[in-house]
Amino acid sequence: MSAPARVLGRRLLVTLGAVLVFRFGQSLPLPGVDVAALAAAEAGRSDQLHGLAALFTGGGLERMSVLALGVVPGQLAEVVLLLLVWAGPRLAALGGEGRAGAVRLERLTRVLTAGVGGLLGALLVLAAAGGHVGPGAGVLRDRSGLTLLALTVCLTGGTVLVMRLGELITTHGVGSGPSVLFLTQAFAVLPGQLGSLRASFGGPAFAGVLALVLAVGAIVAAATVLTRRAERRVPVQRAKRMVGRSPGGAASTYLPIAFDRIGLGPAVWLAPALFVLPALAARSWPGAGWLQALAAALRPGSPWYLTGCLVLVTCFTFAASIAGLDVVAAADRLTRQGQFVPGIRPGPNTADYLAYLQLRIALSGAVLAGAVALLPLALPAVLGTADRHPFNGIGLLLVAGLGAAVAARITEQAEFLGVIRPQTPGQARR
Numbered sequence: 001m002s003a004p005a006r007v008l009g010r011r012l013l014v015t016l017g018a019v020l021v022f023r024f025g026q027s028l029p030l031p032g033v034d035v036a037a038l039a040a041a042e043a044g045r046s047d048q049l050h051g052l053a054a055l056f057t058g059g060g061l062e063r064m065s066v067l068a069l070g071v072v073p074g075q076l077a078e079v080v081l082l083l084l085v086w087a088g089p090r091l092a093a094l095g096g097e098g099r100a101g102a103v104r105l106e107r108l109t110r111v112l113t114a115g116v117g118g119l120l121g122a123l124l125v126l127a128a129a130g131g132h133v134g135p136g137a138g139v140l141r142d143r144s145g146l147t148l149l150a151l152t153v154c155l156t157g158g159t160v161l162v163m164r165l166g167e168l169i170t171t172h173g174v175g176s177g178p179s180v181l182f183l184t185q186a187f188a189v190l191p192g193q194l195g196s197l198r199a200s201f202g203g204p205a206f207a208g209v210l211a212l213v214l215a216v217g218a219i220v221a222a223a224t225v226l227t228r229r230a231e232r233r234v235p236v237q238r239a240k241r242m243v244g245r246s247p248g249g250a251a252s253t254y255l256p257i258a259f260d261r262i263g264l265g266p267a268v269w270l271a272p273a274l275f276v277l278p279a280l281a282a283r284s285w286p287g288a289g290w291l292q293a294l295a296a297a298l299r300p301g302s303p304w305y306l307t308g309c310l311v312l313v314t315c316f317t318f319a320a321s322i323a324g325l326d327v328v329a330a331a332d333r334l335t336r337q338g339q340f341v342p343g344i345r346p347g348p349n350t351a352d353y354l355a356y357l358q359l360r361i362a363l364s365g366a367v368l369a370g371a372v373a374l375l376p377l378a379l380p381a382v383l384g385t386a387d388r389h390p391f392n393g394i395g396l397l398l399v400a401g402l403g404a405a406v407a408a409r410i411t412e413q414a415e416f417l418g419v420i421r422p423q424t425p426g427q428a429r430r
Contacts, residue, residue, distance in 0.1 A: 004417040015169050025162075032141050052276060052392060054192075066157075074162065117155065117158070183403055220375060275392075305377075306378055313370045318366035335347060373397060
């Protein structure tokens with residue numbers, strides 16, 4: 001076995017070990033939780049909201065496990081940090097300070113993750129103590145203040161452990177750590193949701209349903225891989241210079257503009273948020289008629305829900321793609337390096353040309369991302385299961401889209417290590 005293959009093998013073992021620890025923590029209940037009473041209460045719940053909670057926590061929330069929050073606090077912390085960077089010029093300046101700035105942002109992300117985990121853990125413990133989780137107050141055997149504090153500390157510590165497992169996979173494993181753990185949760189829950197469809201449709205009808213689900217998943221996965229690797233290569237040339245008595249220095253290269261910089265990541269979070277927030281508000285205030293109507297209109301599979309998901313995913317993807325490339329800085333860098341785009345004057349004209357290309361590419365990528373995300377989200381309406389099953393299409397979107405992205409990342413790392421040849425000659429991405 002070659003040295004690159006051994007390195008890749010060690011990375012795969014590290015990833016597998018982290019995933020096993022993660023799943024074990026999601027099946028380990030918190031101390032003081034009546035597991036039998038909790039299981040009896042959750043056995044009959046199979047609506048969309050509980051199916052979504054199981055999907056995003058790997059079933060850990062139903063078991064009140066040590067890692068019940070899963071990767072949700074880390075993902076929310078990254079969103080909060082992104083908003084802070086956009087709003088605060090001092091944080092935005094850290095991105096240009098090289099390694100030192102990256103270390104400070106990473107440290108801030110860790111603090112935010114622990115803080116979000118502590119907040120969500122406290123809310124979960126208070127909900128369990130107040131009888132909002134499981135059969136009334138029978139979930140927790142002891143509801144004293146010290147016990148509630150200990151449970152909150154356990155959930156916060158579990159959040160920190162998940163964060164460290166993700167960093168371990170990213171640094172010493174294969175793929176992006178949070179994505180791998182998130183995908184593990186989905187793979188653990190999605191078969192159960194498909195099993196509920198089988199129980200409802202029966203054997204012969206379920207074969208057609210399964211074929212439709214697999215076809216949609218294949219389309220989403222293929223579109224994710226294609227858009228991840230697609231890019232517009234703007235030709236760039238270097239001006240000729242005299243080297244001694246002969247001209248030299250002329251070279252041709254290209255400036256890549258990615259077709260889709262963030263993939264289906266926005267859809268994985270925006271689609272659930274559009275459904276969960278009105279549903280939780282309607283359950284918290286059952287007397288508010290307008291909240292009940294809003295929650296009914298935005299149930300998974302409804303026309304308003306699908307339209308809202310399409311608009312949100314398209315707009316968010318377009319905004320992220322536009323912000324991904326600073327065309328003015330790119331044009332200045334080409335000018336300093338003595339390079340130019342053929343047929344375009346250096347300086348502001350080059351920046352305008354790059355902005356024009358970026359606008360067209362970002363718009364095309366955003367529309368395609370919205371259309372691809374709409375396919376699995378429309379499955380509950382096509383199958384007629386929007387109100388009867390926990391299957392809501394989001395799990396398929398997560399498994400197909402995120403799974404394809406993780407597989408592409410692993411392939412890129414294998415190319416970088418030299419285990420396999422790059423698909424693009426001379427281009428091996430890390």
